Amino acid sequence: MGSLSSSSWLHPLLFSLPVILRYLAVDAKPVDLTFVANAAQKGAVCLDGSPAAYYFTPGFGSGVNNWVVHMEGGGWCSSVEECQERKKNFRGSSKYSEQISFSGILGSSQQSNPDFYNWNKVKVRYCDGSSFTGDIEAVDTEKQIFYRGARVWSAIIDELLAKGMNKAQNALLSGCSAGGLASILHCDKFHDLLPATAKVKCFSDAGFFIDAKDISGVDRIKAFFEDVMVTHGSARNLPASCTATLPPSLCFFPQYVVQTMRTPLFVLNAAYDAWQIKNILAPSSSDSGGAWRKCKLDIKACSSAQSQVIHGFRTEFLSAVAGLQRKPSSGMFIDSCHAHCQSGWQAVWLDKGSTKIENTPIGEAVGDWFYDRKAVKLVDSCAYPCNPTCHDVEDDS
Incomplete structure (x- = not known):
């Protein structure tokens, strides 16, 4: 399963510095x-035993009691060997973290993020x-590996509740990639921890990984996720509404989890x-x-036969997400772009040249x-490269 390891996730962004700066437009x-x-006393530690951590900027003005909690992505480790490698870098340790700047859904400019700009904003490491x-509970004493992801999440949420999230009026649990999957898996639990009067919803960016066979007909991603769950002891922390009727190995896939979710999801x-084409x-x-x-790196370079397979994967993806499309409270923005993480x-997210469907940018x-201003079920009805507003970006933050 090495091709699906955390290392396969770290694709370099093939842009020049000026282009990267133009794309980011980050807060100063x-x-x-x-x-x-x-953190250590709570058992809320990274793979290497370093403390759980997050980035935080307080809300202001009308957003002082509103919260967006965004979880980073970055793949998974599915074995002791993979986790041992992962703990040596920022994917498995908080020791390598530095200052960052917020952008997109976490941006603080009213013009570029009008609905969330003044909220309390959190990025969970x-x-x-x-x-x-x-x-x-047990620690691999020889390799000193700690499998404590659920405790990390709980400890950070508890600390945010103490910071004022227990008085939240509006809250959005979001995430990108593996974090986007986490926003689905923890959605209902997050909702239950907040005030009953709060408007609470969840948002998953590039986290809808589908249960699909690869080009050789093998269920590789299903076996990989099962290895992740066994390695980390994850089964008991998956949504009970899913595991009550399905094997835990299926409850790592959003298409099965969303069927019984109570909280509105976008x-x-x-x-x-881009990641699913390369790795699933x-x-x-x-x-x-x-x-x-x-x-798989550039769809335009595909042969006619390969293009048919990739367009078939799109059809399979749309079928997997159809269950969510039928839920009145859900929202969707499924573009025909070759990208991974767009928020x-x-x-x-929201700019003059933003990715759009029906002339509506993602942030809008x-x-x-x-805010329930309108129902949002936006799906590109055509195949790649039909949408001229696409940005073929790839990120996992």
Whole structure:
């Protein structure tokens, strides 16, 4: 399963510095890392035993009692060996974290993020490799690996509640990639911890990983997620509404979890999700001859036969998300782009050149849905590269 390990997630962004700066349009003020108080005593630690941590900026004005809690992405580790490697870098440790700047859904400019700009904003550091689901009491004393993702999540949420989230009027649990999956898996639990009077919803960006076979006909992603759950002891921390009727191995897939979710959910996803094409549809382990190497990095480089397979994957993705489309409280923005994570890029989220469906940019669509201004079920009805507003970005933050 090496092709699906955390290392396969860290794709370099092939842009020049000026282009990156134009895309980000980040807030000028850097945000410091906050470590959870008494994290070690709470068992809220990263893979390497370093304390759980998050970035936080307080709300102001009308947003002082509103919260957006965004969980970082960054893949998973599915074995002791993978987790051992992961703990040596920022994906498995909080020791390597630095100041960051917020952008997109976490941006503080009223013009570029009008619905959420003055909210309390949190970015949760992802350093456990299980989408915040792991919880094993015993520590691998030889390798010193801690599988405590669920405790990390709980400790950070408890600390935010003490900071004032217990008085929240509006709250949005969001995340990108593995964090977007976490926002689905923890959604109802998050809702239950907040005041009954609060408007609470969840938002998943590029976290709708589908249960699909790869190009060789193998259920590789299902086996990989099962390995993740066994390694981290995740099964008991998956949504009980799903595991009550389905095997835990299926309850890591959003298409099965959303069927019984109580909390409104918005899914932002590319139908040609760049990571899923590379790692679910055409992983290197199923492409020993390298025939898919160029195609999965650039759809325009695909052969006619490969294009048919990729368009078939889009059809399979749309079928998987159809259950959510039928829920009145849900929101969707499914574009025909070749991208992965779109809410953290200002130029993609809400800007003159933002990605749009039916002339609606992502940031506007999410705001309309959250505040119930209109029903939002936006899905590109055409195949790649039909949408001229696409930004083929790839990120996992």
